[in-house]
Amino acid sequence: MxxxxxxxxxxxxxxxxxxxxxxxxxxxxxMLELADxxxxxxxxxxxxxxxxxxxxxxxxxxxxxxxxxxxxxxxARHQFRxxxxxxxxxxxxAVNLMRDHLRSRSLRFWQKTRGSALDVMDISDWAPDGRxxxxxxxxxxxxxxEVWKAVEKLSAQQRAVFVLRFVEEMELDEIAGTIGMNLSxxxxxxxxxxxxxxxxxxxxx
Amino acid sequence: MKIRRVAADPAAGETxxxxxxxxxxxxxxxxxxxxxAEQQSASPWIEARRPSRGMRLRLLLAPAMxxxxxxxVALPVYSxxxxxxxxxxxxxxxxxxxxxxxxxxxxxxxxxxQIDSEVSQDVPEALQPLADLSEQTASSTTSVSEKKHVSQE
Numbered sequence: 001m002x003x004x005x006x007x008x009x010x011x012x013x014x015x016x017x018x019x020x021x022x023x024x025x026x027x028x029x030x031m032l033e034l035a036d037x038x039x040x041x042x043x044x045x046x047x048x049x050x051x052x053x054x055x056x057x058x059x060x061x062x063x064x065x066x067x068x069x070x071x072x073x074x075x076a077r078h079q080f081r082x083x084x085x086x087x088x089x090x091x092x093x094a095v096n097l098m099r100d101h102l103r104s105r106s107l108r109f110w111q112k113t114r115g116s117a118l119d120v121m122d123i124s125d126w127a128p129d130g131r132x133x134x135x136x137x138x139x140x141x142x143x144x145x146e147v148w149k150a151v152e153k154l155s156a157q158q159r160a161v162f163v164l165r166f167v168e169e170m171e172l173d174e175i176a177g178t179i180g181m182n183l184s185x186x187x188x189x190x191x192x193x194x195x196x197x198x199x200x201x202x203x204x205x
Numbered sequence: 206m207k208i209r210r211v212a213a214d215p216a217a218g219e220t221x222x223x224x225x226x227x228x229x230x231x232x233x234x235x236x237x238x239x240x241x242a243e244q245q246s247a248s249p250w251i252e253a254r255r256p257s258r259g260m261r262l263r264l265l266l267a268p269a270m271x272x273x274x275x276x277x278v279a280l281p282v283y284s285x286x287x288x289x290x291x292x293x294x295x296x297x298x299x300x301x302x303x304x305x306x307x308x309x310x311x312x313x314x315x316x317x318x319q320i321d322s323e324v325s326q327d328v329p330e331a332l333q334p335l336a337d338l339s340e341q342t343a344s345s346t347t348s349v350s351e352k353k354h355v356s357q358e
Contacts, residue, residue, distance in 0.1 A: 050242030059245060126240045128233055140233050147234040166231045167238045198227055 030082035037077070041070050044087060047168070048094050054163045055098050057148055065097045072097075084177065091164075091178050099156040143201070150200035158193040161186055 034040060048069050052062040072093050073080075080089060128140045151159060157179075164175045176186045 046242060046246045049246055050239060053242050053245060054238040062245070126237055128236060141237075143230040144234050144237040147230055163238075167235045169235065194227070197231075198223070201227060201230060202223070 028082075030080065030086055033086055034077050034080060037070075037074055040073070040086065044090050045070070047087065048090055051091065051094055051163055051168060052098060054151075054167045055159050056101065057152065061101060065094065065101060069094045069097055088174075088178050092180065095160045095179055098160065102156045102159075146201050147197060150197040153196055153200070154193050157181075158189045158196075161189040162193040162197075165190060 045066060049062055049066045052065050052069075053059065056062050056065070069090060073090055080086075084092075126141075127137045132140070151162065154162060160179055161175055164170045164178065165172070170178070172186050172190070173183055175181075176183045179186070181189075
């Protein structure tokens, strides 16, 4: 809507240089947004933290990688071309950090237990829709715990796609753009991830 | 018609129920994760980094465990080395010659030199006939062997 308004104001819509003008406009807007980095952190930190917390199920790791994500973004802010939105760019950095973290964690096989890993007790004050009978709340929590356990079994790519789809509620083409995959690969990862979750939940029942 | 047949199929109904449950679970998961992330974002960094009770216990126990393991390894090694050191001392004492022993060995060598010099002296006159006899025996043996050589040739 904002883009439409911009093109209408400049009066170059439909012209040969319209695409270029729009790209320049978007880039300038992104640069302007990046200039106030405190604001960038304030706006996007909850989202990045949510993605990393969901993907890693580890508070400390999620906090550390969130900090690292913004540090990387700050260091590479001059390389940001504005091809994608700032949110997509930051999420891409977070996905790469998560992938590296999972790879290094699998190598550190002696550190299987994590002190800051999420537990069902962490959602003791959470209730679906904020209400329900104690039984239905307990059932909902046990279901969430089963999905958590299933997510632990997913590969880094599957996990990223799964979390972006079901926690961030992104569309598949948006996920493809964020992770840098084509749409069919995203669908394939999501299909496999769902099969694992379904199997896990079926086995638990 | 087709829809009615599928709906009547108990297997299809079961699958649909399973899919519904999965969709519900995924929705609950998303909701729970968003709730958790909100809590985490709201809590200050220091509070979030505070180690849990189990972690704190582990942090306290870790140095004690490390000390116990070090002691368990170091004590046998120390005692082994200590015993080894004590065991080596008598051997050192044995192998180290005492001044008396040194003197004795010097005396022995002097005695041996003296004996050797006396033995290598000329045969005393009283024993001269015996010396001649032995010389004769040696020469006869030599002549016999020479004859053998000649006959062989």
